Amino acid sequence: MTEQNTLTLNGRPVAINGEKNLLEVIRKANIDLPTFCYHSELSIYGACRLCIVEIEGMGIQTSCSIAPAAGMKVRTHTDRLRKMRRIYLELLLANHHQKCTTCVKNSMCKLQDLAARLGVDQVRFKMGENTKPIDNTNPSLVRDPNKCILCGDCVRACSEIQGIGAIDFVNRGAGTTVVPAFGKPLNQVDCVYCGLCASVCPTGAITPKPQIETVWQAIGDSQKTVVAQIAPAVRVALGEMFGLESGQVSTGKIVAALKMLGFDKVYDTSYAADLTVLEETTEFLTRKQQGKKLPQFTSCCPAWVKFAEQYLPDYLPNLSSCRSPQQMFGALAKRTLPEHLKIEAENLFVVSIMPCTAKKFEAARPEFRTGPHPDVDAVLTTQELGQMIRQAGIRFNDLTPESLDMPMGFKTGAGVIFGTTGGVTEAVLRYAAEVLTHVKNETAEFVEVRGMEGVREKTITLGQVTLKIAIVHGLKNARDLVEALRSGRANYDFVEVMACPAGCISGAGQPVMYDPRGRALRAEGLYNADRTLQLHAPQDNPYLQRCYQETLGSIGSKLAHELLHTHYQHRKRFDDAGFSVTDNGTDEKLPVSVCVGTSCYVRGSQKLLEQILSFVKENGLDDSVDVRATFCFEQCDRGPTVRIGRMVLNKCTFEQVRFELQKQTALV
């Protein structure tokens, strides 16, 4: 330790080792300064003011926003600082809906924790009203603005990591609040349900939407046979809720717990992941050999799929047509298990245990149902399973591990490492290697694709074929990568995309983990699980081989396509009914929507709207035409855009509108 790189922290010397900010130095020195708005992966925000320190000559500063400098004299808990921190917490609590006992984040809430830690024993300020409406309309997430402390973590995570910005601040002063665009509920905006907002939220303002009661009811229904599939990432994280180390594999205990809860059979999503690898790799190698569209993007992350449907319609043909393992499992289970278990098909109830909130949305997609029932009837997050285990009073740590049920409980290591970034790629390579080299290597590992960097590029040669591969996590990285593809700055054969940083192991359904350093432990757990299994390459899975023989036929067969593949379509970013600018319409009125979004506005849509309105008025069409101002048809380059009835007019002129209106109103 030299003078040049040392600062004084509470009178003791502390080394500076390239830390970005003073807060990191202080935390390395084993002082856990409290914060709400500091995240090592997000931009510096400086809003919660809890990490304040006193620096000689600089006064009170937030340590998150100050670069450490040699010779700084820093104090972290002077009287003044402690008093200020307590007041800030009191202020937050006064504006917080303090129904802690009935909050899903009870005992996991940072606000609760810090209030206790800093000794806040009373709130001397006037309590807020907290009557803002709760947004509960989508299958994945619940937003309760009354619990929001406006730290902005969700806002920054959504825009900086996912590149979406589905939520942002509106209003000023005490009226400030975080809302989706136009104040709409999440299901009407471009949220992809990744839940990153929920996983960074320090309170219960955004939480995964629970389906626990649905599952309890199915279990209680004597008619139903309830089966579970456990996603790979669940087994290395659930234990955290019961005091186990991150990354400790507890598959056997999970099986035992599920059986005790009343599940009839417990299977493994990794079985379906093995299946995904076979289908997806075959699709990929076919594309490669036939010179079809490349790169092929993975399609197992439902948040990424929705993202691509919204923002990258031109790249939808590049997405693998494979369903995700969850949905492959669901379709196959509904097809094969009734016979196997000797039950009526409609009595089979498939529950998946997922690390993910977007999986709830995926299971509800209309294309993933056979007949009236969805292929996956309910999706529980890892957290929810932990809740159910607690509700039932099961002592998780003391359980004797039990085995998964066959056939769908058997998997190879390839299907297990799916849960971390690079895992899908490695699994694909394990199968592709055998196909391309015609050499069987049962223990082949591709450690070069592992890692935690947000974008990783690898070139891998298998036999005669060289594959250019990219692995990204975080949807902003994915978007940047597609931009690079579009501009010709990059080209790849295969791209793995996971929305969540580090992949499914840090999904929003996982047990709350505020420190991103825990992710590496979970990933390590998955690689350990891979190592302890007998088989590591998906093509070696004997139960899958039998499934192909008995049910599916060959890889890529017609039935395989029907059950295991899907299609994508361009999805609007906003649901927008617009607002009526003539008298409120009845059903018989001809709807006329004029886009007044920015792009159409600058192309003259406002004037067009005025012309249409006066035309309607002059011709006495008020009763037969409902003119609406609306936002964004997403055809901004061809504006102004006007929709009359079902007809969409681009680069619209008033003459066109008049012609159409005359034509169509004669018919109304």
Added chain:
Amino acid sequence: MLTKTLNLESVQHEFDAKIARIKRRVVICAGTGCVANGSLKVYQALAEAIAEKQLDVVLELNEEKDADVYVSKSGCQGFCQAGPLVSIEPEGFLLCKVRPEDVQEVVETALIGGQPVERLLYKHPVEGHAIAKRNEIPFYQRQNRYVLGDCGILNPEDIEEYIARGGYSAARKAFVEMTPEAVCEEIRVAGLRGRGGGGFPTGLKWQLTLAQAAEKKYVICNGDEGDPGAFMDRSLMEGNPHRVIEGMMIAARAIGADEGYVYVRAEYPLAVQRVRKAVADAEQAGLLGENLFGSGLAFTLHVMEGAGAFVCGEETAMIASIEGQRGMPRPKPPFPAQSGLWGKPTVINNVETLATVPLIIRDGSSRYRTLGTEDSPGTKTFALTGHVANTGLIEVPFGTTLREIIFDIGGGITDKYGNPDPNGFKAVQIGGPSGGCLTDEYLDLPLDFGSVKKIGAMIGSGGLVVMNQDTCIVQVARFFMQFTQNESCGKCVPCREGTKQMLALLDDIIEGRADDTTLRLLEDLAEAVQLGSLCGLGKTAPNPVLSTLRYFRDECEAHILQKRCPTGQCKALARPEIVASLCKGCTACVRKCPVGAISGERRQPHHLNANLCIRCGACAQVCKFNAIVGV
């Protein structure tokens, strides 16, 4: 219109030749205040009336033609209270509150007769005599209108007149004769301090930005003036927009920037319009754009309208706003000088600061330093308002005392009916929502950045609200707290939640819910907000409350401990009583009381039932015998 091959001197000669052909000039104030009072109608009526009288009138100067009268508009002449203002040159008459129906008389008496219109002259508030000449009116007499000087005289929409008065010669000097270092040094030596509130040395700010090695740098003019009642920057932008542009050019030269933004709040439509026109005229004349004054250097200027948030006057929030983000401040460092607009080194200066710059370059720093104090050289404009006889926009050298401003320029205190009240002074709020209130003990304090800060207030952007004895000081503090709470961007906890709770505590005091813990809590909270807020808005938000607690503690405690508002302004604390010895039993109050709380026999003292009383005060208003007290 001026062309690209511009020679400042020839423009000046041509203009002088034109103005020499004019016998008399009528300048109608077209600042926002006078426009609101109808000055444009006066302008119209005057032009017509002059034409009717067969006088030669021009609305635009013309070198071909002699004329009797040139009618022109000006920016704010400062004495807004007396508007619409009409000045007549060369006599220097100032006519006040001129209506369209007055113009006939103005034409006949002043323009034809060369006499002041007695009826429209300013009357001394105490002595009552009329004063004809603008320079002899105490309001103007005691000022030193150094920066505001040309405002209110020149036609703000005429670039030629600006050039004729020496405009753009300072910019030329900076570009042609001076190095960037020399420009920075001149401003540093002049001791110019930022007029936006903080008082940071401008020259130092420029030097820091100049020192940054970057290809691209920006200059931003902060015209997002938002303090309640303050309009110094608006007047400059409306009245002398070219001066502001010239100041920006010099700043650009000093730091090596080639692009700039004028950020004007959208609530100043006239300022936006005048600045836009001025930029367009300057571009046309080749004063903005490429190769300025043959130096090979470029400077382009954009005008941007704010979106109505007070906080956008904070420099990092302003940068976010220009970039198209939500206007929220970010932590400093890095300072804009290091990483500002689009991540590039950026200088942000207030309008008044920039308008001062050309004068310093033109006159030299030593001449500038003859004005003001050692700590704060130069002059400062203030928006003088409240309970004073003369309100309006004033400019005085730093070091002027409050007494001179309030009693000499402002004409003294007025009571609630607007009549002079020599002993009515209670306090003056300086610096708007970021400042504090000062008592009579500071009336003789020479005002400058340092002296005011020492006593817990700040010069701020220059709001001066004078309060008479009838003002409840707690309500004043509440007013400013409400303002900052509404305008807090909502980002950091102390400002967003702290100002809300301070407001709630002030409400408790005003509405009688406070107890002996309230003041302590208010002080603790104020300190936490002051020390810990992210930006200047939050850091200064508690100032009005803290200065109130410091200088008017007794009045606050009366509200809390005795549940009594000494000025009788807080209705919830009113306890009306009927003084039996004064009550004549006229029953006027009985009839007026909306809730039937007063009863009594005719000609007998009445009785007020406190349980029924809603403290509306209607009884006290009708009582002719002052028998009802405590309202």
